[in-house]
Amino acid sequence: MHEIVTLQVGQCGNQIGNVFWKKMCREHKILLDGRLQMEQSDRKDVLFYQADDFSYIPRAILIDLEPRVISQCLPLFNRENIFVSSEGGGAGNNWAHGYYVGNQCKADVLDIVQREVESCDSLETFILMHSVAGGTGSGFGSLMLENLRDNYPKKIITSFSILPTNEESSDVVVQPYNTVLSLNYLNRFTDSIVAMDNHAIGKVTMDSARVKNVSFDQLNSLVSTVI
Template identity: 55%
Template sequence: MPREIITLQLGQCGNQIGFEFWKQLCAEHGISPEGIVEEFATEGTDRKDVFFYQADDEHYIPRAVLLDLEPRVIHTILNSPYANLYNPENIYLSEHGGGAGNNWASGFSQGEKIHEDIFDIIDREADGSDSLEGFVLCHSIAGGTGSGLGSYLLERLNDRYPKKLVQTYSVFPNQDEMSDVVVQPYNSLLTLKRLTQNADCVVVLDNTALNRIATDRLHIQNPSFSQINQLVIGQTWGFALRYFAEMQRNFVAPF
């Protein structure tokens, strides 16, 4: 029984981290950027079907839903070597493409208008699972899409799938630098309320600490977003769920 996990990548930050996550998973499981299993990886006890499913042509496709209110980051992903890895029907971009303007209220209100289209995708992925374990939401709490739309989806997920685990990887803003987004504290506080009410587990990704680790421990001067994201992926995101073990082989067991 695979106990599938559906990954929801939300906003600029969520999709950037999600992109690094799938690159890492493909490398670990011997899956090419086109979704084809390399010859050396055809045998083994790894559970690819937790995060991937096989299409009719034997390609492995991520159980991922890519969501954003503006197209820049998703277009970057679709122009990368991994463009053919994803199911194009699992990508949702807002029609107007204007984003949420770093405003929680804008992201939340847009969620009320577009949630049916988004949940058509999520429900289809859930229905295609044999034994759905839960959802992983990757987002930032400081911007507009990750905070506002993320808050709305958390509430809806809790209502729609009350018995499924919802875990988030929530990127907290950098406290050492002054933000250009003056409403960032409000975005963060409004999102924190929804996280405490609707998420079963919240993994806090502190940008301040991540930058300090990259600089002090890894000796990277002025670390890029990509380097920070790789640091995140190397330490988190349910890696133990993909390999056989006698105990705690699922998301719910630790809880």
């Protein structure tokens, strides 16, 4: 079995992860509390493992520097795989803050990663979901890439990265700096990067769903289909 472990970092990463895992549950006929809805022969083990009570648990690791988004995540996830910084204030759209705080608590996160890797038969891929415009997904995400490459040099690392949109629709003024710093790490430590931008996926969604305003949920639905 060639398993996949996902890491969702920051607000954007965790919101995308939530939609992604909902989709995976639907595909594999698993209810959102991990119970099996219907038996079907498929390769669930690539993405899920079975707990002692036979419920299916995603091979997912959730990371953020503030609790707001993670507190709304699905009940499906293993609570021990959730890392929220005790500081709790987020990275304030500052790459360096995300990287620095991440570096201080990386031992805890790497323990979670190691536990997850050890539960795999033969891990193949890490998937990172994040945006590079804020502070946590970009800075902490970069730190994770560096450490994953260092600790697991032979595993495939793939990122699904939300890149900033054009200036008019941007909500983070320092996003060019966060992006350039993140791209350096993405370039050095991943095997493949799937880059998407909210403006472009927003346009696709607007055209196909025939709506004027697109919510993050609609954007994330398209992103998770791509993943």
